[in-house]
Amino acid sequence: MRLRLHDAIDAEAMRGITAAVLRADLGSRINFEIDPERDARIVRVENWLTVAETVEAIARSGYAVAAVVDASNDVPRTVR
Secondary structure (H helix, E strand, C coil), rough: CEECCCCCCCCCHHHHHHHHHHHHHCCCEEEEEEEEECEEEEEECCCCCCCHHHHHHHHEEECCCEEECCCCCCCCCCCC
16 A cells, blocks of 8 residues: 655654554555655555554554555455
């Protein structure tokens, strides 16, 4: 999934967001896309969490998600 953040991304923000997502799902992969010309603040996350769970984890660390750019992780889970 790709999420656009409200605030600027500095090294401290990247560490905080990474730690928050990893606390929720230790197997997550987190990458940041920063484009100063377009003021893009995108975090790309690959994990087993839903988009809502990932957004909640980021919010608990004090960072706000402005928009979901790509919700490709948000797939229905099957219950056995």
